[in-house]
Amino acid sequence: MIIGNVEVKSLTRLAPMAGISNAAFRMVARECGSALTTSEEIDAQGIFRKNAKTRYDIANYLPEEKPIALQILGADADTLVPGAQWLQDQGADIIDLNMGCPVKKITKTGRGSALMKDVAKTSKILEAMRNAIEIPFTIKIRSGWDEKHVNAVEIARMAEDVGVDAITVHPRTRSQQFSGMSKWEMIAEVVDAVNIPITGNGDVKSMSDARRMVAETGVESVMIGRGAMGKPWVFDESFESLTDQAKYDYQTRVINRHIQLIIELFPEHFGLVQMQKHLSWYAGGRERVRSFRVQLFSARTYDETREIFDKYWESVNPKNAEQLDMAVV
Numbered sequence: 001m002i003i004g005n006v007e008v009k010s011l012t013r014l015a016p017m018a019g020i021s022n023a024a025f026r027m028v029a030r031e032c033g034s035a036l037t038t039s040e041e042i043d044a045q046g047i048f049r050k051n052a053k054t055r056y057d058i059a060n061y062l063p064e065e066k067p068i069a070l071q072i073l074g075a076d077a078d079t080l081v082p083g084a085q086w087l088q089d090q091g092a093d094i095i096d097l098n099m100g101c102p103v104k105k106i107t108k109t110g111r112g113s114a115l116m117k118d119v120a121k122t123s124k125i126l127e128a129m130r131n132a133i134e135i136p137f138t139i140k141i142r143s144g145w146d147e148k149h150v151n152a153v154e155i156a157r158m159a160e161d162v163g164v165d166a167i168t169v170h171p172r173t174r175s176q177q178f179s180g181m182s183k184w185e186m187i188a189e190v191v192d193a194v195n196i197p198i199t200g201n202g203d204v205k206s207m208s209d210a211r212r213m214v215a216e217t218g219v220e221s222v223m224i225g226r227g228a229m230g231k232p233w234v235f236d237e238s239f240e241s242l243t244d245q246a247k248y249d250y251q252t253r254v255i256n257r258h259i260q261l262i263i264e265l266f267p268e269h270f271g272l273v274q275m276q277k278h279l280s281w282y283a284g285g286r287e288r289v290r291s292f293r294v295q296l297f298s299a300r301t302y303d304e305t306r307e308i309f310d311k312y313w314e315s316v317n318p319k320n321a322e323q324l325d326m327a328v329v
C-alpha cells in the first residue's frame, strides 16, 4: 500500500493503543514485521499548551521507527492545525487524526468518535488540516456514532473530497465500544465507496485472519491492536511455520529486546508498569500464569521484575518440558 509518498511494505501493522503503542512496543512490532506503526493518540491541547508529557513522552519516537504515523486527537481546527504542524516539524511521515476513540471523557469534549457526528463541521476541520501540512494525512474512523447513525461511507467520501490520503476503518459504532464482533462488511462498503487506500481493523488475531479480511473486504492493509498485545510476532509471516522450540527462542529474543528498550527509553517509575504489563501478556496462555502474575506485579524494581520473569520463562522452555517428560518415562 502507498499512502501519499509513504510505502507501507507489509500487509499487517500495529494499531495505535493509548498506554501500549509507545516507542518500545512499536519498535519490537516493527522488528517483527509491522512496516508502519502509528503512535498512541497525542492530545492537540497538550501540544498547544506545550505540555511536556505530551510533547516529549507520548510524541517521542526512535529514528529507526521511520516511516512513522503520529496520531493526533482534538476537537477543533484551532488546536488540531498547529498540533499537526508541530508533529510534522518533529519528523512525522504521516499525520493520522483520531476519529474513533469511544471513551466518554474524550467524546464529551467533541474529540475522537464525536467527530463523526457532524460531517459538515468535521469536513472543515479536515480541510484546514489538509491545507496546513505537506505530509500525508490519514484518518481512523469507526462505523458511526451509534446504530442509528452509521455513516462511515459518508465520512469516507467527504474525507476523500477534502484530500485525505488514506483511511483506517474499525467497524464498530462508538456505542458498541469494543463489544461483540466487528462487522467487516462495513469495511467492504467503504472500500467500494472511495478510491483512496483503506486499512481494515477489528478482531484480527493472526496472519490468516488478516488474509481473510483482505479477501472479504478488499482492503490493502490490516491493522492489529489487541491481537498484538503479548504477541508482536503476529506481524511475522514466517512465525506460524516454526517449531515449538524455534517459536520459543524467537519469542525470547523479542521479549529481551522489548525489556532492553523499556529500560533505555523510560524512567523506572513509568517503565516498570510497562514492563510488568507486557511481560504478563507475554506469559498469556502458558502454564502457571496466574501465580507468575501475582509474583510479577509484586516486584518493585526492574531487576526484581526481570529475575521473576527469567525464572518463569525458563520454566516454560519446551526444551525443559521435554527433559521433564523423559524423566517421567
Ligand SMILES: Cc1cc2nc3c(=O)[nH]c(=O)nc-3n(C[C@H](O)[C@H](O)[C@H](O)COP(=O)(O)O)c2cc1C
Pocket (backbone or CB within 6 Å): 015, 016, 017, 018, 019, 020, 039, 040, 041, 071, 098, 099, 100, 101, 140, 170, 201, 202, 203, 204, 223, 224, 225, 226, 227
Ligand atoms: C487499550 C486500547 C487503547 C487504544 N487507544 C487508541 C488510540 O490511542 N488511538 C486509536 O485510534 N485507537 C485506539 N484504540 C483502538 C485500536 O486502535 C483498534 O482500533 C481497536 O482495538 C480494534 O482493533 P483490534 O480488534 O485489533 O484490537 C485503542 C484500543 C485499546 C484496546
